[in-house]
Amino acid sequence: MGSELQQEHLEAQELLEQREKSLAEVQREQEKSLLEMKQEVAILQCKKVELLHKVRQLQQKLKQSRQQVECLRLELEEEQENGQNIKAELQDAQRKMKAMEKRHKKEKEKMQEMQLQHRLAEEKQMDAGHAIKAAAAAASSREASSPQPENPSTSSSPSSSQEAEWLCQEREEQCLELLSTSCAFLVRLGRHVVSLGNLEEKYTGWEVIGSGSFGTVYKAFDAATGRAVAVKQIDLQHQGCEEALRELLVIREKKNPNIVTYLESYLANGDVWLVLEYMDGGSLANVVSDKRLVVGHIATVCRECLQGLAFLHANQVIHRDIKSSNILLGRDGSVKLADFGLCAVLIPERSKRRSMVGTTCWMAPEVVRGEPYGPKVDTWSLGIVGIEMAKGRAPYIWKTQDRAKYLIGKRGAPYLHKLRLPSGLCEFLGCCLQMDVDRRGSAQELLQ
Template sequence: ISDIGAPFQVKHNVHVGFNADTGKIEGLPTPWMDLLQEANISRTEQLENPDAVMAALKVYNYSLRNKQEKWLANQETIDHETEEIEHQLDDSGRRKPSNDDDMVADITNDLKNRKMFADVNTLPVAGPGGHGSPATAPKQHRPVVDPQRPAVGAGAAGDHNGDQPQIRRKPKPEAPKALTEEEVMTQLRAIVNSGNPKTRYKIVKKLGSGASGTVYTAVDNVTQDKVAIKTMDLAQQPKKELIITEIKVMKDNKHPNLVNYLDSYLVDNDLWVIMEILEGGALTDVVTETVMRESQMAAICKETLKAVAFLHSKGIIHRDIKSDNVLLGMDGSVKVTDFGFCAQISPDEKRQTMVGTPYWMAPEVVSRKQYGNKVDVWSLGIMVIEMVEGEPPYLNETPLKALYLIATHGKPDVKSREKLSPELADFLDRCLETDVEKRASAEELLRHQFLMKAESLSTITPLIRAAKKILNKN
């Protein structure tokens, strides 16, 4: 009889759960435990809402690990992302956990900067098999029964007395085949402008650079219009196929209330993307430095909703609606920005390298239940609170604590609610409905009575000028 060998490939499965005796959640990776301690979530809160604490931890950690990725989102990519978030702590997760030292460094850096605005909801949107999916509405496949296999619980033909329901087998979507480097470049050359951008555009100023590229302001020598140029080193992009998809989507889906894609070029191994630019700056400056009338808020909401409804009609979910991403023209025009791969190229590297702040997130983003395009409607409601109060709820909390509060409190309190008109109060209620089924859609809100109050967009211009003067941005 041969000797019994030593065991191999031993796995130690750690049970994660709430310990009522200690009043703590136990079994978490060390960085997660450190984060929980720093987040000011008390033992009482852990005892009362352990599921919410775990959900917040999972979303926060996933966001932290994937903070530099941002792609157009649709329902299919969100469903895949939810699966990855849920399996972070077990062996069924598709991605290997980050190195503990790297995670601790990321968490420490994020806690240092937690009170600064950052890119919210920057959860990646990888499609099946780790690749992103095209930014169009996912096809709905009818369930089909495998003709070679009887349905589970099915009796003989014509037997209607079986106790078990018949289950239809749904086909699993096939993972898209990765393109070779040569195929990617061939497809890119086919969709970009073959001209020379260095002769078409005159660079005026470098706005900043980040991990994904550099942003400049420039002048179009043909039209004399000011534009933004975002340059991206393709050698540093691991998902070039998604860039091809998104350029096609942006070319085909332009709207007056979106910061639109204008053109793109290949310069050696760099991709140049030409985008519209608005010189009024972000709505954030106006809401933090000036007091808006309800009629001006209505005008902003109306224009923002036009953009959101358009994206939703194309199967695209923005997932980052907030005042930072609503840009203003000096004529008061309103355009939504910061979606798709262009959002990865930020002029402010510090904002880009931080985990996304969660203050505009809907409760279902944390719980991952009924997560669909109405997350944008919730975020619009939080943006309305910004316009009313100057900042979103929970801004002084750590990001993890804010996630916990969003998951447990639902609709946030509005400090000055008694001062709101009935129309604005109802508009807020329709946006911040925690029951996703009852929450209004963007299309429905465009018909809301509050928007009937909208003033001319030109009335926003004095607010823009006042904010610029206060912030020395003239």
């Protein structure tokens, strides 16, 4: 009995050991599984972090994409609005062209009428000369047939030449009187301002190279030297005598390497004709319509224009119509300001102006709002020219004038970062296009 119990005890002990071994093995398996699970959890956590990082990146890209889509939507809306305005702009341009054609036709008819009057005057003069000669011949024949006194009278030929001279002088005085009625203020200033010679005799090879609301610009050649010149015809009926005189005196007296050179001026057919140097590179507008300028060229043009503006402002002159078509280029690299028809001369008693003049898309906000303004309106306009050179057109160019004025007065220039310009150019244009005039740079400050 004791041996059986001992045998059972041994079997129980062996069974217990087996169970302990099994339990230890199960425990090891569990620990191994737990370790594997921890490793898998760690891997999953790493993957989770990576996925979160990728999600954030995708969210940022999505945000950028949404911003780009919004910009594209705004541009699309603007283009659609521009497209709606193109028809009206074209119709307006066609009306202007028709009005210009009518004006040119009237000018041609006026010139033909004056030429006819001139020919009739010459014929009358010749008829008067023939009549005087015939009367003198009849008197001579009568004197020959009648007894001669001891002291014969003087010949009638000197009196006939005097009559002819008097007729010529009278005709010249009538022409001068006709010119003086059309522009009396210029005649009173005398030949120190304008000449009364014949343009067509001194200059040849006339060719139209531009036209505007105030007149026409021609290219011609000096008959004596063969030098090319630009001749600007100022229609006094459209521009007015005071404005024409101001433009003439400013461009005549304010000489600077960055201002187009004045040569001489004439008064003929009721118009003022300014003879200026010919810039063989054409206008900046012709260049930007064909291609976008690189930053280096934009910087050069802006620097040269600022030098001209700094000179004008130091002499109390505001240009008031800075735009690409009024900036002329030379093939030698020269850059010059032109067209002073809208300029203003400041005086101590009147150091600010309020009149709304200029070209709408280049006007400063204070101009379109009818506020007093000074020379810094020109630096704003130059900033718009900078955008024009970089993007090919001025902001709001396809808007109606009223809409463009509203946007300029309310927003100023478009946000420069939307134009995707280089940072240095953005900084310079930002100084030019400050809505706050006090923060806007002057021409002299921007040069420095």
